[in-house]
Amino acid sequence: MAEKRIAVLVSGGGTNLQALIDAQGRGELGGGVLAAVLSSRADAYALERAEKAGIPGYVVARKDYPSPQAMTIALVEKLKALSIDLVVLAGFMHILTEEMVEAFPNAILNVHPALIPSFCGKGAYGLHVxxxxxxxxxxVTGATVHFVNEEADGGPIVLQKAVEIREGDTPEILQRRVMEEAEWKLLPQAVSLFCQDKLAVEGRHVHILP
Structure with a gap:
């Protein structure tokens, strides 16, 4: 099975990127390799994480393009030039237009910090969720890893994990627990399954093959 080249799209701190870097270090990406990190901001700390891990980092800044579509097309061109097999959205704060989904059908994974279809879609990102x-x-809340399609948070669900809500939780405390208990575990797991060709998409359903 050929090695799958993975690109991670980021906009900020890159905690989910770090989870993938750590999983790669443990040999847990199922034959996948983190080949590139693309950031929408030049000052994103995620780029430092990539550099420390020896992963090439690139900036495709939203402000450099007149529209989301122009930015998306630039990203697609960069990803194609890098021979990317799997695109992972890890805290990428921009809407991608249809060109991305057309270029990478059922090959874009996103992690969302809730149990979709709850608390998702337009305006549901970061602490807001x-x-x-x-x-x-x-x-209970949790996290969902899903394939990306044209609808915000609407693609077929790959993995989900529930996280209990406790008395006295603030959005910040809950955000941290969802990351630690769900996001940082699910995302590397989903990437590994993809890289082993174990995900079969049939309509809205993702079958995990043995």
Missing amino acids: HEMALSYGVK
């Missing part, structure tokens, strides 16, 4: 969960009064 945890604020929504707490204000609604749910007893």
Whole structure:
């Protein structure tokens, strides 16, 4: 099985990127290799994480392009030039247009800090997701890794993990627990399954092959 080349798209601190770097260090990416980190901001700390890990980093800054579509096309061209097999969105704070999905069908993974279809879609990102969960009064939240399609947070679900909400949780405390208990575990696991060709997509359903 040929080695799969993975690109991680980031906008900020890169904690999910770090989880992938750590998993690669333990040999847990199923034959995948972190080949590139692309950031929408030149000052993103994620680029420092990439550099420390010896992964090439690139900046495709939103401000350099007149529209989300122009930025998306530039990203696709860069990813194609790097011979990328799998794109991972790890805290990437920009809407990608259809060109990305067309270029990488069922080969873009995103991690969302809630149990989709709860607390997802337009406006549901970062701390807002945890604020929504707490204000609604749910007893469990969690994280979801899904394939990306044209609809925000609407692609087929690969993996989910529940995280208990506790008395006294703030959005910040809950965000940290969801990362530690769910996001940082699920994302490397999903990437590993993809790289081993163990994910079969059938409509809305993702089958995990033995």
